[in-house]
Amino acid sequence: MKIEGNAICLGPDIDTDLIIAGRYLRTKDHTVWVSHIFEDLDLDLGKRLNGSVIIAGKNFGCGSSREQAAVALKGAGVKAVIAPGFARIFFRNGINIGLPLIECECKCKEGADVICYPETGALLIDGVEFHFEPLSDRILAILKSGGLLQYIKANQ
C-alpha cells in the first residue's frame, strides 16, 4: 500500500464538530458533509482537500462519535490523515470506512510531497524520512477491502 498526496497542516485537538458541524448531520446525502467540511475552522480549507494528506497535531477527531466526519474527509478526497494520536472512536471510524490513519510524530510543511507506506511504517515528507509503527494486519486487511463492511462481506 502506498499513499501519496500534498500536505495540509492542522493543529492539535481538531474535534469532529469542527470537521463537520452538528447542524449538517441529519441527511443521507454525503455530498452535504463534503460541502460543509471544516466550515467552522476555515471556510476555504474544504476546497484544498482533494488529493491531500492531512498532517495534524495530537488528538485528531476528538469529541462526538459522528462517522460523518471520517466520511466527509474521504469524500473530499483526503488520502490519509497523519497525527501523533487520534481519538479512539474517530480512529475506528476512519479505518472502518477505508480512510488510512497513521500515528506518527513528524514535521509538517504545507504543500509538501507526502509518501507513506502503512505496511512498513515509512513516511517521506519532501524526501525527509519519518518512521511509525506499521498498521496491524487486521487494520490493513480492512483498509485493503475498502472498509469494514466490504471486509465482512468478503469474509462471510
Next chain:
Amino acid sequence: MTTFSEQVLHAKEGTFVDIAVDKAYVHDGTGLQTLIAWRKLERDAPLFPERLSIIFDHIVPPNTGLTADLQNEVRRFAKSHNISFSECGIGICHQVMAEGRVLPAEVVIGADSHSCTLGALGAFATGVGATDMAAIWATGSIWLKVPHTTGIVLSNSFTGGAEPKDLALSCVELLGMDGGTYRALEFTGDGVEHLNIDDRLTIANLAVETGAKTGIFYPDSMTKKYLSEFGIISDTKLSPPLSYESKIEINLEDIEPVIAYPPRVDDVRPVSSLEGLELDQVFIGTCTNGRYSDLFRLSQILKGKEVRVKTIVVPASRKVLEKASSNGVLDILIKSGCMIGVPGCGPCLGVHMGVLGEGEICLSTANRNFKNRMGIGGDIYLSSVSTAAASALAGRITHPEVNNEN
C-alpha cells in the same frame, strides 16, 4: 493486578479480543447512519435483535419534515425486526439504558461517544460509530483492544458547594482532552461510597472528554440497590486491582466548584474566576446532568425564587420527569420560571431548540463546549447543576454557595 477491563474482557490489557456484545444501542441520529451501513451488508435480519435498542432522543419531537421522514425509516426498521424501540420523549439513550437495561460485567456498545456513561453500573461500556454498529447488528460481536487503565482513587467527600460534576470536570482538567486516550478510567477508593448512581453516571459520562474508552465504577451495594428498583437482582462480584500502572489520587475535599471555558472541556477554572459574567441562557439537563438527583438539587436552590435569565430544564428521561412531577420538584421548577423541555438531548446539540444566537453566552450542565455547538457564534460555559442554579437566579455566573436574595 487484574483491571476491570481484563476481568470483563477475559484478556490481558493491550491484547485484541473478539467479544460478544451483550447490549447495543443507537439513537435517532446514529441509528439512521447505522441503517445505511447495515443495508450495504445485504443481510436479512440482525443476528440478535433482542440485544439491540433503538432510542430516539436527539431531535425529539422532530423539527422538520425531513427529520420526521428520516426518523420514520429507522422506526419502521426497528418495528419490522422486533428491536426494542423507545419513542421520542422516553429519554436520552444512555439514561434509558441505565434504567434497568444494563447489568454489571456486561459488554455494552452504543453508537454515541457518551456510551461510556454506563460504566457507572459496572458494565464495560464504550462508544463506536455507525459502521462498527452495523457490524454488531450483523455479527453480534466486536473487536476491541483491552485498554490500559488509569486508577482514579477518591477519598473523603465533597465540601464547599462542590459536587460530582465539579469532580468530573476537574478530572478532564487533570488528564487533558487526550490524557485518557485508549485507556479505561477506574474510579475507586472510599470516596466512591458516598456517590449515588446518578452521581456516578455524571462522572463516567465525562470520561470520554479525556479521550478514554470508558469510565468504570465497580458494582457495590449502591449498584445492587439501584438495580433492584428496576426489579433486577445482581450479585456480580468484581474487585479493583491492588495497584494501578498509573494512578491519580483525589481528595474530594479539595474539589471546588469549577467552570470549563469555551471551546475546551479541559480549560477548567474556579467559578470565582468568572463570577459576575452576564448570561443569556442557562441550560440544565443532558446525559451528564439531567437526572432526578440533578433536578432535585436544582429545586432546592430555586425554591421560592425566580430565575433572571431564560432557563431551560430538560429531564434526561420520562422516568426522571415522572419522579420530579410526583415529588413536587417539577412544580418548584415551573413556579421559579424554568422552561421544561421534552425528555431528550434538548439544546445540547444545537439543532432544534434552545439554539444560541451570535454572541450569546450560555451556562450549561452538558459535557461539551466546542465552538458553535449550541449555535453559531454562541459561547458555552460548563458547570455543575448548583452553579447553574445559583447563576440562573442571579442572571450572571455565581458561586453555588452564594445565597441569592432575589
